[in-house]
Amino acid sequence: MRLLDDYARGDAVMAADTVWALEAHLETCAPCRSRLADSVATEAPGIAGLLDTVRAGLEPQLDAAVRGPSRRRRPRWVSAWMTPVMAPWLAMTAVVTLTALLLGAVVPAEVFGGSSTMSLIAPVLPLCGVAASWSRGLDPAHELTASTARAGLPLLLRRTTAVLVVVLPGLLVWGWLTGTMTAAQWLLPSLAFTSTALALGSVVGVTRAATGLVAAWGVVVAPTWVTGRVPSVLQLALQRNQLPLWGLLLALGIGAVIARRNAYSTL
Template sequence: MTGWHAPETLIARYADGSLPDADAWSLEKHLEFCASCAGRVSGAVRATAAGAVLADVRDAVLAAATPAPAEAPPPRTPRLLWAAAPAVRGAWLPAVLLVALGAVLLAHVAGFSGARPLLLAVAPVVPVAGVALSYGRHADPLHELAASTPSAGLRLVLTRTAVVLAVSLPLLTLAGLVLPSPGGPGAAAWLLPGLTLTLAALALGGWLGLRTATAVTGGGWLCAVLAPALATPDGAVARHLSDQLSAYVGGAATQGGWAAAAALCAVLLAARRTAYDRLERF
């Protein structure tokens, strides 16, 4: 919004509470970068009937938050750490380690030849599950507070998604590299499908809610990959699973299809970005 300043009519409507939510969020976002408009909005709000009440609340909060003279000021938590923390706490990170180490133990201790195909089948849904578990009231004790800020919505979801991917992608790919390969897709063949499923879950989240969307995408992938292999009558689950994965993620043409699908999901997510302004807000 460089060069643009809020008109007086817009500020007046914001101050008296008559401005529509979408316009109010847009104005609040502008205020993050425009000190001039922020000062004008602050003055307009103070001039309303609620101004005196807000001033009393502000004084009470400052009085409670001001440390005693002998106390050192409490350390401030970096904004990025505050935004990303729910993505790496709780049961999700141990679950990622369990999947990676479990596959390695199955291959090198139990001698299971289908450890790599099984890992490649499960790996794409791990970041999808991580995204679902890192956003919402169930994941963040400060969710209501975070959801009421202009920096909430899609930006917060993408921050936590980036953290989930940064943790899960290296761990699961490294686990795949140390597993014996009986043929079939390589250890990194799951990366594009995993990214696509994650973006698809985010795009669908604008319509279905994030947890439902991740259940649809992750569950659909597991059913498509595991069900045919488990239903084989001859019991050669590992071989059939490897063949199934070769069809779904193997080859340049298939990977190109996943890349195109990822790009399409990213476009849909960008088009529906405003849906996250109200996602799980109330």
């Protein structure tokens, strides 16, 4: 109750993370919202009077307004995971994935020194969607979203999961149909790059981190496009006996994300 009373009074000494946690809790707890209403009435009567004045002025207009057609209410889990602004960057992620799969089917492996095209693209393919999911240009509600109590790590993980759900099934089917690479050969590098992008994103921003990692990988892969031979450093990275190192990088990235979880609220 003390936190609710302080919040109702607009206490300026409340810590920012406490305010965000309280607002996130109020979204899902009706009893606490009811207690907050009581606190506003007792702790901030001026605000309660202002709300009554606004309500009295709006009620006649709302009664006279033409009601729109009722829409079927979506389940709560759908509202939590899917929003209208997801369409542009999820569509872009799907197009990039399909383009990569088409490129892997058309371009012979000899062009890349005998390596599969997808084995070179798959590690950074999810990063394109991760960068787009946190891009201001593709999210018209970016400023509104960033000001909500859930705009930190939970929202980032939801969007990252949505990207992986779009990208990984296509890669899994491709690897199964062609037999050119095992699931571990592309799955671990993909997840390792994704976790690294999120970890670096807590410092420089998710879009910058994802774009930078894609550019760095492109520098490593570029000699293969030019010479038709896989550089030794890339051959070493793609060998099966290097999978434990990718797993270690994935674990370090996840650990960094957990350790820096509070930083994502200020991105």
